[in-house]
Amino acid sequence: MGEIKLPEGFVTYPEARKKAFLTLKKMKEEGRRIVGVFCTYTPWELIDAADAAAVVLCGIGDENMPAAEKRLPKNLCPLIKASYGGAVADRCPFFYFSDMVLGETTCDGKKKMYELMSELKHTHVMQLPPGQFGRGALEFWKASVESLKDDLEQFYGITITNDRLREAIHLRNRERKAILDFYEIGCLKPSPISGYELNTVITSNEYAFDINKKIEALEQRIRELKDLYEREYKGKKSRPRILITGCPTHGVINKVIKRIEELGADVVGFENCCGPREKKDPIDETIDPITAIAEKYLRVNCSVMSPNPGRFKALGEQIHDYQADGVIEVLLQACHTFAVESDSVRRFVTEEKGIPYLSITTDYSTTDQGQIDTRIGAFIELLS
Amino acid sequence: MTHYIGIDIGSTCAKTVVMDENRNILYCLLQPTGWSSVDTAESINAQLSELGITPGNSVSVATGYGRVSVPFANKCVTEITCHGKGACFIHGMNSLTVIDIGGQDTKLIAVENGMVKDFVMNDKCSAGTGRFLEVMANTLAVRPDELCELASHGGNTSISSMCTVFAESEIISLIGRGEQKENIAYAVIDSIAKKVASQASRLQYASSAICLTGGLCGFSYLRSSLSSLLGAPVLAGQNGRYAGAIGAALCAAAVGK
Numbered sequence: 001m002g003e004i005k006l007p008e009g010f011v012t013y014p015e016a017r018k019k020a021f022l023t024l025k026k027m028k029e030e031g032r033r034i035v036g037v038f039c040t041y042t043p044w045e046l047i048d049a050a051d052a053a054a055v056v057l058c059g060i061g062d063e064n065m066p067a068a069e070k071r072l073p074k075n076l077c078p079l080i081k082a083s084y085g086g087a088v089a090d091r092c093p094f095f096y097f098s099d100m101v102l103g104e105t106t107c108d109g110k111k112k113m114y115e116l117m118s119e120l121k122h123t124h125v126m127q128l129p130p131g132q133f134g135r136g137a138l139e140f141w142k143a144s145v146e147s148l149k150d151d152l153e154q155f156y157g158i159t160i161t162n163d164r165l166r167e168a169i170h171l172r173n174r175e176r177k178a179i180l181d182f183y184e185i186g187c188l189k190p191s192p193i194s195g196y197e198l199n200t201v202i203t204s205n206e207y208a209f210d211i212n213k214k215i216e217a218l219e220q221r222i223r224e225l226k227d228l229y230e231r232e233y234k235g236k237k238s239r240p241r242i243l244i245t246g247c248p249t250h251g252v253i254n255k256v257i258k259r260i261e262e263l264g265a266d267v268v269g270f271e272n273c274c275g276p277r278e279k280k281d282p283i284d285e286t287i288d289p290i291t292a293i294a295e296k297y298l299r300v301n302c303s304v305m306s307p308n309p310g311r312f313k314a315l316g317e318q319i320h321d322y323q324a325d326g327v328i329e330v331l332l333q334a335c336h337t338f339a340v341e342s343d344s345v346r347r348f349v350t351e352e353k354g355i356p357y358l359s360i361t362t363d364y365s366t367t368d369q370g371q372i373d374t375r376i377g378a379f380i381e382l383l384s
Numbered sequence: 385m386t387h388y389i390g391i392d393i394g395s396t397c398a399k400t401v402v403m404d405e406n407r408n409i410l411y412c413l414l415q416p417t418g419w420s421s422v423d424t425a426e427s428i429n430a431q432l433s434e435l436g437i438t439p440g441n442s443v444s445v446a447t448g449y450g451r452v453s454v455p456f457a458n459k460c461v462t463e464i465t466c467h468g469k470g471a472c473f474i475h476g477m478n479s480l481t482v483i484d485i486g487g488q489d490t491k492l493i494a495v496e497n498g499m500v501k502d503f504v505m506n507d508k509c510s511a512g513t514g515r516f517l518e519v520m521a522n523t524l525a526v527r528p529d530e531l532c533e534l535a536s537h538g539g540n541t542s543i544s545s546m547c548t549v550f551a552e553s554e555i556i557s558l559i560g561r562g563e564q565k566e567n568i569a570y571a572v573i574d575s576i577a578k579k580v581a582s583q584a585s586r587l588q589y590a591s592s593a594i595c596l597t598g599g600l601c602g603f604s605y606l607r608s609s610l611s612s613l614l615g616a617p618v619l620a621g622q623n624g625r626y627a628g629a630i631g632a633a634l635c636a637a638a639v640g641k
Contacts, residue, residue, distance in 0.1 A: 350588055361507060368507075370449055371489070375505060378464030382500045 004194045004261050013060075013200050013253060020055075020207030021093040027053060027209070028097050033156060036098030036121075038083070039106055040273045040300050041128060043145060043293045045283070047102070048168035049160045050152045055094045056206045057101065059083035060251040062364040064091060071116055077334050078364040079251055080109045087120055095121070100155055102148070104128050106304045107337055124151050131306050132298050142294035149290070165289035173282040175211050178218040180279040185225045186268040189323050190238035192229040195267025196258045199274055203250045239264060240383035243324035245271040245315060245345060247332040251364050256330055259373060265380045269322035271315050272330070277301060280314070303337035311341075312348050319353050326383050328376070329359040356382060386640055387442035390632025391428055391457065392466065393417055393450030396487035396514060397599060398424045401629035402437060407473075407637065411435060412626050421450030429456055443640040445632040449488070459639050466631030468493045468500040471595050473630055474621035480593040483580060483610065483618070484627065485600045487514045490580060494589040501589040510548045512579030514599055519548055520572040523555050524565060529603060531569045536605040538570030551575065573609055581613040595619040597627035 011019070028034060033052035037044070047054040059082025068085030086092030095101070100122040105111040114125045126144040129137040149160055179202060185193055201221070208214040242265045249257055249272060260267050269275060278300050284292040301310035319327065327349045331339050342359050349357040358379040362368055387410070388403040398421075400413040413431055417424050425446075432438070439456055446457035447466040454460075463484070471482040472495055482493040490512045494502040510516055514528075521531040541563060543554045551572075558568050584590065594616050596607055601624035610618045623630065 346588075356502070371505070371507070374449070374462050374464065374489075377462040378500065378503060381462060381465045382503075 004196050004258065006194070006197055010197065011200075011204060013204055013250060016200075016204030016207055017094075023207070023209065024053075024055065024094065024097045034098050035152075036095055036101045038102075038110070039104055040278050040302065041104045041106060041126070041297050042102055043148065043297055045165060045168040045172055045289075045293055046145070046148055046152060046160065048172065049164040050156060050158060052099075052152075052156070053209045054102075055098060057083055057087070057092065057094055057098070058248065058250065059086045059092065060364065061086070062366070064089065065364070067091070072113065075334050077107075077109050077247075077332050079248060079332055080113050082251065082364060084113050084117060087117060100124060102126070106302065107335070109334070122155065124148060128304070129298075130304075132310075133307075138294060138298060141298050142291060145290055145294045145297075162289055165293075166285070169283045169285055169289055169292065171211055173285065175215055176279045176282055178215045178222075179205070180276050181222050182218045183269065183276040183279070184321070185222060185229075187321050187323065188226075188229050188233065189241070190233050190236055191241070191266050191268050192225050192233045194261050195242070195244070195270075196253065196261055199249065199253055199257055199267075199270060203253075203274060239266045240325045240380055241266050241268045241323055243267075243269045243271060243315075243318055243322055243327050244275070244330060245327055246329040246342070246359070247335050247338050248272060249274050249330050251332075252330060252362060255366060255369055255372060256328075256360065256362065256376075259369075260328065260376050260380070263373065263377050263380055265326075265383065268324065269318050271311070271318050273302065277314065303341040308341065312344070315345070315348065316353065319349070319355065324355060326356045326358070326379060328379065329357065331359055331361040333361060333363040385441070387437045388633045388636040388640060389432065389437065389442050389444035390466070390470075390629040390634070390636060391425070391444060391446045391448075391451075391454055392463065392626075392628035392632055393421050393424060393446065393448040393453065394463075394487050394628070395449055395489075396518075397625075398428060398448075398450070399626050399629040400428050400432070401623075401626050401633045402432070402435070402442075403630075403633045403637065405637075407634070409623070409630070409633075412623060412629070414625075417450060421453035424450065425454040425456070428454075443636045445636040445639060447628050447632040447635075458636065461632060461635045463489075463628050464491060464493055464503045464505075465500055466628045466635065467491065467597055468495045468631065469498070469634045470627035470629070470631030471495070471597050471621075471624075472498055473634060474597075474623060474627060475593075475595055475619060477593055479591045480595055481584070481587065481590045482627070483584070483594065483596045484598045485512070485514055485576070485580070485596065486598050489513060490583065492580070492583050492587050492590075494587050494591065496589055496591070502587055504583045504586050506579075506583065511551065512576050512583070516548050516551070517572065517576060517600065519552055520555060523552055523559075524568060526565075526569075528600075532573060532600075532603040532605045534566045534569035535573040535609075536570075538564065538566030538568070541567040541571040543571045543575050573606055577606065577609040577613050580610060584614060592616050593619070595621065595624070597624045599625050601625055 036057040064082040064085030067089035068081035087095040402411040446454035601620040
């Protein structure tokens with residue numbers, strides 16, 4: 001079985017969370033504002049402009065299920081259950097430190113869960129339209145962005161200026177570019193970085209609250225990796241290259257992402273919200289900031305949108321750019337939108353792109369590791 | 385002479401096949417897996433030693449869910465690849481659709497030009513697997529092969545649920561209602577065949593040549609039931625239950641070279 005090569009001083013995602021907890025405690029004691037967030041649809045720039053830190057509350061960990069299942073159905077997405085379970089059982093320090101929670105009406109499970117969450121803490125739920133292209137969709141969403149601005153101003157007793165918004169947009173666009181460049185290291189063949197490390201760095205980075213420092217650290221690592229590629233990887237044979245698509249994977253990083261690499265393939269890219277999905281698409285810095293924010297976030301290609309053609313375009317580009325040999329779609333149990341869309345994804349990947357496709361449906365427990373290993377192992381064998 | 389050994393440790397039975405350099409099958413060994421795959425692997429090793437086959441004069445590949453528990457194997461290969469290769473060998477074909485009904489998994493494998501192109505497996509649920517049949521046979525106080533034979537004389541009954549535990553309670557209700565044993569047996573086989581057919585519809589590159597491997601391949605009524613749902617004859621070859629082990633032995637031959 002293959003060992004994954006990790007750099008010295010590598011910090012795992014759980015370790016990064018633990019460290020972030022201490023940072024956050026200090027920030028809270030210093031009187032910093034903290035807003036808990038979930039999705040790629042969240043306009044981080046508004047939170048930045050309110051001088052608040054955004055902290056991701058997306059739940060991981062099977063241990064959060066019993067508390068969640070007191071109020072939520074057992075057969076529900078594990079991410080939603082873990083998020084609520086961690087909050088209600090006081091197990092999630094990030095929820096605990098958040099002044100307020102910001103959610104969006106993305107999938108049905110999440111938006112109904114936010115109703116329960118609002119019993120615990122002030123929860124602002126932004127109303128998303130069900131599609132990106134319908135008449136009035138953008139106006140509707142722009143009004144949601146304005147409501148969020150109003151609520152942040154009222155909640156904190158502040159005024160969010162257009163100048164602050166423009167600054168925030170500029171900084172986050174720089175961050176987007178740095179994150180995108182980091183992901184695109186995976187386009188190199190063979191890739192000088194494991195997908196496990198790549199994914200861990202990005203998800204852990206959500207807990208790096210100093211954005212300038214984060215950009216610097218990423219740029220530094222990109223230089224190191226490019227150098228490493230030139231010295232040790234260039235011209236060598238590549239293992240089968242896997243592109244991940246589907247649901248968020250930070251909660252199954254050990255049971256799926258790491259296992260793929262231990263079983264003999266390289267995870268080179270992510271076409272999901274743990275990947276460069278929204279990073280490729282900067283915010284327009286030349287127009288009114290609220291309009292620019294609304295336009296940008298409505299373009300996010302999540303399966304909650306119907307129809308969702310942007311995802312297929314992005315998937316096709318990534319298969320090409322990352323030189324993928326196969327696509328593995330990770331579906332979290334009871335995620336209807338991605339599960340239904342998976343049939344179109346399978347046909348797109350196998351028929352239009354002509355490479356093999358595997359879908360794995362799983363949750364945050366470890367009970368199906370044997371079955372998952374067999375599927376992944378057999379998929380890698382058919383690529384080899 | 386170098387021996388090529390394939391060891392398939394399934395959830396119910398462990399199958400071992402020994403081939404010579406010309407890919408002739410010399411031995412087929414079968415034993416229950418029991419509760420410990422490690423003990424099973426040791427027992428296989430002892431049997432092979434008695435036949436004069438040692439790691440020194442052989443190459444072995446392990447497969448099946450217990451594949452990681454065979455310390456003397458030169459390599460592990462998943463049962464999907466092994467069943468694909470083994471079924472092609474048994475049937476002398478290069479392209480075919482393999483249905484393997486195992487103890488805990490039902491797998492459908494599309495093989496094209498000797499290579500696995502696609503596969504579908506059941507999820508955590510054990511419906512449509514060998515274990516499902518075993519549980520239902522126990523409830524009806526017959527052996528699995530007897531259940532299959534009984535089913536050929538029944539009809540007009542169905543069990544709606546695809547979960548083993550719920551299906552068992554449905555059968556208990558049918559027994560309580562005084563339903564004929566043949567008809568209940570029919571419902572069980574029908575439910576397995578429908579589950580397999582539904583999985584088959586998800587398979588890409590499916591070849592119209594279909595074969596059944598695994599412990600149930602000798603059950604002719606199950607095969608005819610599958611044939612009518614899939615619209616093509618479902619073949620079963622000699623040594624069908626050894627398909628995984630045969631495939632593993634073929635992989636061992638490839639490793640050896």
